[in-house]
Amino acid sequence: MRVALAIGDFSPQKGGAERSVAEIAEDFLHSGHEVHVFAYRFGDSVEGRLQRHKVPVIPFPKSLRLLSFALMASRAMRRGGFDLTISVGETWGADVLQSRGGVHWSWFWKSLRAYRNPLLRGVKLLGRLLSPKQWAQGLIETIAYKKAKRIIAISEMVKEDIVRYYKIPPDRIEVSYTKVDIERFHPRNRRWRADIRARYGIPQDAFLILFSSHNFRMKGLRYLIEALSILKDSGKYYYLLVLGRDDPGPYLRLAKKLGCEERIRFAGEVRDPERYYGAADLLVHPTFYDACSRVVLEALSSGLPVITTRSNGAGWVLLNGEGGMLLEDPFDANNLSEKIRLFFDVKIQEETEATARSIILKIYKQL
Structure with missing residues (x-):
């Protein structure tokens, strides 16, 4: 043909x-x-x-x-x-x-x-x-x-x-949802956890949040940083690792102003994102608009829980609460911080990890 x-x-x-x-x-x-x-x-x-x-x-x-x-x-x-x-x-x-x-x-x-x-x-x-x-x-x-x-x-x-x-x-x-390579983005990439964390000076026992985009404003990085500043006195040892080729300057200044700059690392654009999914505990993608975010689907395929918004078509696969959570308003840093805090609970973390990949396998099986 x-x-x-x-x-x-x-x-x-x-x-x-x-x-x-x-x-x-x-x-x-x-x-x-x-x-x-x-x-x-x-x-x-x-x-x-x-x-x-x-x-x-x-x-x-x-x-x-x-x-x-x-x-x-x-x-x-x-x-x-x-x-x-x-x-x-x-x-x-x-x-x-x-x-x-x-x-x-x-x-x-x-x-x-x-x-x-x-x-x-x-x-x-x-x-x-x-x-x-x-x-x-x-x-x-x-x-x-x-x-x-x-x-x-x-x-x-x-x-x-x-x-x-x-x-x-x-x-x-x-x-027909955007397809991702389910063999490349696989839970076995957790074997890269120690290597990636060591590369950016992130302790092995820290709770690592991942953010990935080339448009930091559109994908809500500002409000994620605001949410993390609310959590800085939570007693939880967390870090944020940001992937993408956008300018980190304004966000580093914001983090410094809010007193959480030591918790944030900017990696720039990477060619092996699957390793970063394997190193993280949670992907947060508080976007203002995504037809169907590939990042979210890749994370779920990797067994990584996700927090995203209803303005993200990929987030609609989370409507039953499995594999992650949906944020109603990207501006609401308080609500976002509470959702992140829920994942500090080991039981919730393990439950969502267990269902994340099954969501992707299910929607692809239906295609």
Whole structure:
């Protein structure tokens, strides 16, 4: 079978949608299919057997780059005579539409909450409303959903958003959670516990909380640090290890101001996150918006309990309370601190560890 996928920037090393598309392509390749990828940019770490098609675009401004790619890539796939065409929301008219970033307008509004200062939030909103790029993305997505033959949502939350914003009947939408490598992200990675902790000067008997993101503001690091400052006199010996390439400066200053800077380590971007899951006791991901956070799914697959928010599609797998807990409001540092405190209880810790991986195995078995 000849399969075509389209994504503007096909750079798997960036993670996110780019990485997901690469994994979809690899799955088809390993099944013996001929795979074509249409993009205006290709990264370095691209599967050699892929047939690459560079799509000509208007490079500037971003709005015209998005629109020209949507038009040209859609036309090229339509004329290619493929057996199956797949779009991730940047083109229209494909056989399958699976937007990896969720619904644009849901992100547009929910992510504004990451700016707590009303003035700053207002400025950010005004900037988005005046941005041709935002309207171009919205237009492309609107056309894509109207023309979609088959729609796949990457979480139940995204499915609800599609129904809400595009009035598509729920029975037309399938749910297929983002897949992670369950062999790579496995409880046996706890063998790296001593090595990782020693690398960052974290005692072996300390309770280690993990945070992983390349966008510290959007994923709520500030409020996690505030929550930990509340716990500094709890008598529990805890540490926070932060992964990601964002700027740690503002958060180190905040931690110093709150008197908990000695409990925090910044590791930067890492290439072996599975080892860090194995070293931790809890993942906290108080995000303001995630269509389906890969970090949360990787942690659960590793047997690591999770605290995240209802604005994270991946968090909806925790609705029955197994494998972790859901936070209603990312701003609520007091509530977050209480949820973290619960995991200081060895019994609760062991119970959630025991169910975390089974959640992932169950949802993947249903796919």
